Amino acid sequence: MRIIRENNTQMQAGRQIGCLNKGLGSIPGDSSAEQIVQLGWNLLREDLSLPTAVLYRDRLEHNLGWMQRFMDAYRVRLAPHGKTTMAPRLFQMQLESGAWGITLASAHQTMVAHAHGVHRVLMANELVGRQNMQMIANLLRDPEFEFYCLVDSAAGVELLGRFFSVLGLRLNVLLELGVIGGRCGVRDDVQLEQVLSALAKWNNAIQLCGVELYEGVLKEEKDIRAFMQRACDVTRTLLERNAFARKPALLSGAGSAWYDVVAEEFAAAEFGDAVEIVLRPGCYLTHDVGNYETQQRRILASNPIARETRSGLVPALHIWAYVQSVPEDELAVVTMGRRDAAFDSGLPTPALHVRPGSSEPKPCLAHWETTKLMDQHAYLKIAAGDNVRVGDMIGFNISHPCLTFDKWRTIPILDEAYNVVDVVQTYF
């Protein structure tokens, strides 16, 4: 099956990039990415209006290859969570690197992916609401579109069944498992049997295709392993009851933090051809210097496959901003704020420092620290006598890619010399 549609005009042409978007240079009007690349912009020459988010091409490619090799080694499928970037250009790179499909979180996100030629979507969420169902129903009329969403309640199945049966459409669903105190998902066998009964009632419209969970609501590895084993047990029981309309059945889990443990446990269940295992990390593409870096250190230290690689994931996303004021010996104020970078799991950290006129950024001094983010400003703690001037450019690493991507509609991709070689659009 072709995962990227070959003749999707909308994708091939690309939507025009708005000339009023943040973080670009001056363009005469709305332009294509190709037209912008031809302008020959370079970050260090100040061709971009800072603050801007940028992606580094070589680092993206490294991360793409690293994660695909990891998944291949476990013989599991990769369906990267696209909610992280919501950038169809990056979805395309992930699919071209071997991804099985794209994971998404809502009907809206699914519509965006489909409009850009993505042909297989795992919506790792419940589908609720008339208009959201209608949007998915519209996409299901495309015979080449393969779609799965989750169910975790008889009430939810009932609403889906009533909607899709009237339209004569079949909706593929996965049963979501959950834990007490967690998010969605059936907590116990009573709830599970209620969902199965509702599915049996609506089996003309709703097809059970597999089992799903999200382990990221748990914090301890042993709890995560136990949850995985429960998922394998449920999957085995449902296989025995011949409950799945899809062969192989799907078994899916894994956010960006614990994909190694999920891969290990699911692979150890040895389902063979009866089950197709689909893992869904999303943040690996750009990585970060916060929670995901911490997790990556754990993975590199403990996982045999990861240990064999020469290098783990690397941060591929920076926010660049200007020093706008140095009003005190130990304070530089920078033109970057909560409007530009995530701040929910660690503030951006200063990485590179360049004074306009130089063609070579230097590493920031180790004692520089972002101490506060306001809507449009960052406070950078420096030391008296540090060589920091108004007009200097600082490149920041970030924590939590998801909440950084959604602050940008357009993100330039740079080569190693900081030239703009592509421009990514997001659809949040």
Next chain:
Amino acid sequence: MRIIRENNTQMQAGRQIGCLNKGLGSIPGDSSAEQIVQLGWNLLREDLSLPTAVLYRDRLEHNLGWMQRFMDAYRVRLAPHGKTTMAPRLFQMQLESGAWGITLASAHQTMVAHAHGVHRVLMANELVGRQNMQMIANLLRDPEFEFYCLVDSAAGVELLGRFFSVLGLRLNVLLELGVIGGRCGVRDDVQLEQVLSALAKWNNAIQLCGVELYEGVLKEEKDIRAFMQRACDVTRTLLERNAFARKPALLSGAGSAWYDVVAEEFAAAEFGDAVEIVLRPGCYLTHDVGNYETQQRRILASNPIARETRSGLVPALHIWAYVQSVPEDELAVVTMGRRDAAFDSGLPTPALHVRPGSSEPKPCLAHWETTKLMDQHAYLKIAAGDNVRVGDMIGFNISHPCLTFDKWRTIPILDEAYNVVDVVQTYF
């Protein structure tokens, strides 16, 4: 002077609203706001894809009038901070209600406002960087565009002077005052005199037009009043030294929390015709149920002008989302997350509850509480036996409008019957 340009084709035509934007219903392709209104969408009939942000027309109009009357009573100008909404349609409403101009925070934001016909911008920030200066220089070639930005260092003035003198353009600036431990702004007379010397050197290109401060970095009313008095003293001294190129000189302050205190202090200085006072609250337009509601209670209790009004500001922005799962007796999971609502100064609070089929939302029960926000989900704490079902719609009040607006590219405006009567686009 006309503040809204009359013949701005871009504004009159309106940019097309992307059919892939979040929170809309199904539209066949990119459409104008007028075309969307003609579709006759109604929130309660589930014509919109939730989650969606909505604005209530009657509440916007109430807030617009309230704040303009407050400013008029103090005989000060209102230049609402546009960074809050970045919605040119709302800028237009503010200007039509009597605003003197729009305040913005960056060259990019200024470019957006100018492209939509705003003719007077106070950029309450330093202007730094080659491309940012170039963007402003392009706008200054429009003889009808009136623009001010801030300076707080000799180094900054030097960079501006070199850039704008070469182009033969004149840039209007305000001197920013700051406090120790604060953000930007000159801390003392030494820094102030350095800035004045640099301005004298570049007086062919950079014109000092007034004095500015942002009191929101302080927490105590007495400190804020002292800061205001310092600003009045500096302004008086500079008037005596004939330092301002603009007559009347500008004196500007006030975020959304302390505008009453700033209005009082600046009005009490009795500058008469020599000074034009410009205040810059932005969040009043939609208000919130967090920090700004707390401040509003203080203002209504203490300010004589506010006390005379029958009603203060009212929340005009909701996020609507679906209940997607009720997996435990005391937990409902809702389709709204950090991608949809601000979470940096209080989580969204459940306000209205409606079951599809009903035409009348009910107030949410007082004990319902949002306890956690993930990227795409909210945890709503309910009590066992509460009448909450999968598929129910919940309207949430929000805290911190700025960080909610920037999560939406398109926001429908509703009338009192929840019909879509306009659609606002944002430009973050």
